[in-house]
Amino acid sequence: MPGRNSGRRGTIATALLIVNRRARQGEAAAEAARAALEAAGLAVAPFTPPEGMSCADAIRVGLAAHAVDRIVIGGGDGTLNAAIPALLEAGLPFGILPLGTANDLARSLGIPFELEAAAQVVAHGAVRPLDIGEVNGHPFFNVASIGFSAELAQELKAEAKRRFGRLGYAIAAFRLLRRARPFTAWLTHDGVRERVKTVQVSVGNGKHHGGGMTVAEAARPDDGVLDVYSLEVRHWWRLVALLPWLRRGTQGQWREVRAFRTTALELRTRRPRPVNTDGEITAWTPARFRVRPGVLRVVAP
Structure with a gap:
């Protein structure tokens, strides 16, 4: 109105x-x-x-x-x-x-x-078009993740976020990191079906997530595509080594990271796994993702 x-x-x-x-x-x-x-x-x-x-x-x-x-x-x-x-x-x-x-x-x-x-x-500011991502009918602005980030969202309580801010993320992440184990997932997109062993799959509509981690260096929240990466590392300490790349959005350069762009993705796992959308658990696998280009307008620089 x-x-x-x-x-x-x-x-x-x-x-x-x-x-x-x-x-x-x-x-x-x-x-x-x-x-x-x-x-x-x-x-x-x-x-x-x-x-x-x-x-x-x-x-x-x-x-x-x-x-x-x-x-x-x-x-x-x-x-x-x-x-x-x-x-x-x-x-x-x-x-x-x-x-x-x-x-x-x-x-x-x-x-x-x-x-x-x-x-x-x-x-x-200028009024700009803004995409949203969607997983199983649940919309998101930034990123939807299965694996480590979803487990972190479950572990990090609202009270800890209010009291400790980013430090709360770091404390919970360190505790969880040492327990992280790869799981099997099937990714279907663009006519291809891939079986992966991963600790996390992230599907990004925006550029950033997790307090400054970057989905992809060139990602934008208005580019009409989803940026996907899968962390296919065998040992938890490899994630620590990956952190500088994850902050810059260049993790796709690693041999143990699968990265691609798409407009729709289906992800299946052996057993239902939670899906974290913008920091909240809102869905479970099997998960179907899509992008809805330019459906909102935001005032931004």
Whole structure:
């Protein structure tokens, strides 16, 4: 539903502001977010969802109460992921105030992590098309993973994320890394079926995941394809050696890493395995992935 001010020169744009107060910086930043957006030149219609209301429902209720030009979400990747259904319904551009632990979508889009700078982008940035990935009907912005990352998502509790931030990821990852064991998977894409022995398969719509790991050096969240990599290492310590490449997105240069681009993928395992989408377990194998190009609009640099 377009705002009353849209399309008129010299008027002030109005933003619906939804802040996840349970995000790592959410409670402290809620009022600061409103002030930063107003300082950047936006009229702000804040909506504080009651306890237990999803981000998608908060957007729906907020839009029913206010006529706005854009939606602004303050939170992390999990909050943004939960907002996708309502963003698809609304058809409005949305902006991001990165208030979470990893903030990988903001990182992929080049949105600054400082609140005031991010607010300036929301007010004055360009409206860009944005793809989403989908696995078994569940949408994701950044990456869906099976294996090590999914097990890490299960192990890393929300309380640890709030208290320790990235350190929480590192502690949980180190504990889990030494227990990591390869599993068998079958990958079907582009008319090819491959049997692999892997510790993790990651399917990326965006560029970054896991607080700064990179799916592929050239990946973009608006390129219309999925970037896939499979870590086919035999020993856990090889993953430690791989870390610099995983941060740069050049892991595909390793002999033990399978990497390719596609628009659709089917992944099967011997027994059901959890699928981690943007930090949350939302699906199980067998998993069918696809990309939905340009279905959303985001305000970004």
